[in-house]
Amino acid sequence: MATSRYLTPQKISLLVLVKLYCNSALPSSATIPILSFILSHSITPHPSPARARPARGFQDGTFSIRAFEDVLQAQASSMPGRTLLDVFLKHMWEVNSFDALHNLFTDLGGLLARTRDDPEDGAAADEEQPPDRIFLSRTSPLGTFVRRARLEFTRLQFDDAIKLWSAFIIYRAPTAQWTKRIAGLASAGVDINAAEMGLEPGSRLYEVAYGHLEEEDPNKETLSIDDFDRLLEFQLDQLQRLGSRIPDEMRVRLRNMLGPSGLVLRQSHLVKFFDAWKGGDYTSAFDSLHRYYDYALQSRDKIHYQYALLHMAILQADFGCFGEAIAAINETIATARENQDMACLNFSLSWLNHMSKAYPRQMKGAGYMGMLGSERDGLIFLKQKAREAKMHNLLSATLLNEAKLSLATGESVPRALEHMFQSSHLTIRENINNHGGWMLLHSTLYSRLGLSHLSSAYCDLLLHCYGATTSTDDHIRAYCRSAFAAIQTGRYDEGLALLEKIDASAHRTLKFHQYIYYCTGIINLKRAIRRTDWTACSHLLSSLKPDASTDPELAFLINESRIDYLTARGLFSEAFDAIEDQAAILKEDSADILHRIGMLLAKATLFCRVGKPERGFSVALRAASVAFKARLMPSLWTAMGVLATILNALGEFEGARRVLGSVVPQALEHSDNNLIASLYSALSDSYIGLAGLDDPSSSSGARSRATNVSRAELYIDRARDYYKRTEDLSAECEQIMKKALLAKLRGDEKLAEEWAQNHNRVWEEGRLRVVDGEE
Structure with missing residues (x-):
């Protein structure tokens, strides 16, 4: 099937289910499950501060007909001995011709509530309808879904409509033998008109109309452009929120879906930009970023030009070109002010403040002289702007930055804790996914206070309770901090094992790979120093x-x-x-x-x-x-x-x-x-x-x-x-020599000799461990 703009066989099946709901064919106990199923697969979910973020932000548009079985088979219908699945499949197979498909979309207009602008008399029409008929408001979620489906069907050209009908036949085919009742309805074949005309598989006219159906893959995913957009938006959300790359399985799936369709969606260029950027392929990242905003500037999204500059600045900074990054971020700030985009403006100022703190020498070398004087003044300004714009995420991050500044400058620990608890309260109240940074900062604070067990506990809490929702960066930092805590007690192998437990997909991101590589190297270096392994x-x-x-x-x-x-x-x-x-x-x-x-x-x-x-x-x-x-x-x-x-x-x-x-x-x-x-x-x-x-x-x-x-x-x-x-070999041998000297000073030459021999044995065993490690 050619890629349609909106309609797919899945959406046609949902429309059949909507029709059943409006005809009052559903018992009251099944209303909420059925409506939830319809809305979850027809309406794009948007995050809200009033509810938790769904575990799956993208509802897969390629769900099979089995998804209807899982929902409907457990619900009894008004007819004794039959489930809602039987009723649903009966209506599905009643769409037994291309003309019946047209009638389905034509009849959908009767599901919508009449308005004064309708040419027909609303009162007369209501008298002809059953008294228990449910009418959908045109502005309701279901009403919007039905209206758009009808509109998109009328826009289809004849060839595209035929391909949609063929795809619906393939999608419905697995249900032909589910029950005897359905087998009777399906006995007419894919098209009742062909059955009435005596056309069977093998005849020339039948092969021209439906012969290609046997060659189609029943497991082939069918997506519309709307589904593609939702899929890419979900991928962008995951890339930005978690800071990781696209998994290999998802990359292959996207290539298989987007490649044969011939579509050029501008979001796909942004997905490629993030993936190439995280992988360290800066040439491809720049190319994809330019392609994306070339498409954006040709459409009504010209107001998003400042985000192109923002991404360019971040990419330049990751590449080590701080002069170009500062020029790009200054242009971003100017453009955001011109377009009155407070979200982009505040984020740009926050990023600039972070860079000036993380890389002060490089930023000064590139000509950056500070945002608002001191760093504290900058944080106060950002906090005020975040409150004015009600940007709770930025406000929570700014409070954590204030706590970090208090710790870094050696100021009051209670004040740092106050900022951290303010950020925590805001995170819980506004449902902000900022648990990773909050817990890592708590771990840092308790480590500085000498409470290593509490520091490790916060890292373990992050890994075991929030590992699936925190960013990959926080996840890796928690693992590395636990590894460094392990080597403090001499458990080098355990520390290295913790680093090896990090998901292998993290190494596909250049920044994360380098971080893990440096942490592993530091642990091995500390061990080699204590073992006096100078070659290593x-x-x-x-x-x-x-x-x-x-x-x-x-x-x-x-x-x-x-x-x-x-x-x-x-x-x-x-x-x-x-x-x-x-x-x-x-x-x-x-x-x-x-x-x-x-x-x-x-x-x-x-x-x-x-x-x-x-x-x-x-x-x-x-x-x-x-x-x-x-x-x-x-x-x-x-x-x-x-x-x-x-x-x-x-x-x-x-x-x-x-x-x-x-x-x-x-x-x-x-x-x-x-x-x-x-x-x-x-x-x-x-x-x-x-x-x-x-x-x-x-x-x-x-x-x-x-x-x-x-x-x-x-x-x-x-x-x-x-x-x-x-495993500090030289220090251990030094303590043995102290024992030998004490024995000699007491006049016990025999004991002193034993300690000297013990010294030689320990040293040789330590050197042997080094040689075995090298081999």
Whole structure:
């Protein structure tokens, strides 16, 4: 069948069902199910803030005749022993000729309520009708469906009408033998006129009229242009809401439906644009975008020109061309103001604010000087405009951005929580699908507060309860955050397994593939550093080189891991230069306070490693002060550990012990095994130092020394255990050497020798694991 503009065999079957409803052939118990079925397949659903979004936004226009069986077979009719399916199929097979099909559409006019403009006398017409006849208002959903069907049928040319009739015969054919009653009605064949004339399959005239029906595929999908438009609109909604690509099965289906039809629908170019953009095919994306808006500008959709510029700006930014992106977004803002499109204007300003925060250095390099001064002023402006335009989605996102700004600048945590709960209230009240961003922000907040179990719980909640409705970006970020939480406890294999659980279709999107690739590389790099596998570290660092379009958080993690590698390798000069360069970049970009504290701690740790702890004292103290004000508890505990190490180096063992005694219990709740191990190691050094200050000549001094040494050994064992969990080979061997030195200082040469041999065994086993991993 050639592609019609509106009518399909499915819609003809729905019209038969509408006729049954208007003739009062349906019992009252079946009214709601039948009407729901008709409306769900004839009216395009629109999202409403008053009801939840349907699970299937697009109602498939290619549903088979079996769909009617599922709805009607369970409903009893007014005739004893018969179901509504029997009544429906009886009327379907009464359309037994092309003339009967014409009569069906002609009789549909009698289903509509009369108006004053009708030429016939409405009162006289009502007297001829049964008293229980239901008339449809012309403006009702069913009335609109019937009127449009009649109009589209009258517009059909004769050849197209014949093809519609043939398609209806093929669609109805599977019901010919369902019941004996239907078999009797269907005995006349596809056309009662042919049966009356004695024409049978094989005769020349019959073959000319209906011979092609045997060659048609009964499973072939029949769609109208209206169905194509609804299908493409659903695909666009999914692409924009989830941020993913078209699945392979759907891509093949669209190609099979659109290809043979010869249609050139402008929405298909926009679908191709999103799919090519997410796949990293920028040439095809630009071509499809230009094709779409070439069609749009030739029609009445010229007002949508600003959306072409908006998509162009986003695409240019993803491609790393920030100068072109700024030029396009400025033109978008100007055009949206001219056309008074507040939705496009507010979204453009929100996107510009997001880009200036995510890529500040690149945006400044491209000439962007800020939207409204400070970032907070910009968010206040966006929030006000979103309230005025009642753009609840934008308002919810702006509130979350305010919470992110409060966390990034180290401001009050209660204020950030206030913004987050305001956004949550708005999301629930207006039924906004913003759960992913809200939960990820909660996970970030609790991670900064040191409540790792709550942070992981929000990620698990997102994945298990909202995984089907959140965007693919939020879904992947939740998986990656869970993987990073797993490696904090030394479960590297579990973290990598979580990344492998991500749907393979996500790798078809370039941005998502790169994100997963970087996360996997960072986990492997951290593991290789702790295993002292320098060959693997070199290869991983050469492959993990962030560019201008890389996510800023991942770029920082890569640079931080590179600094850890240089420090662990003993390349202190290069590590110091890398720290200074990264700190300068973070300061210039007004980056997240967590990242800036991380560089301060890296510098203080480096000073301790090179034997100049006094130079790192002020740096570590400043990091601890800022972390305490911003409530960045893991950073605070790390800073206190560095301070304790410096105090131990300066001989202030009692002060270091008191500091660590107040920090360790809190750090244990964070479940960062490497942090806990470093704190225990520093605490053991404090007790060793205190033991050295005791006077062994007196009995009390000897007891105090023995107590301090035993506590030192206890904390050495705990540090070694935690280092072993994180596979930190060099640190674990360092704790064993401490045990050997303590045994030697006590004069137990045999035990010292055993610990030395144990050190060699652990080191060789660790190197063997590295070799086996490489093989």
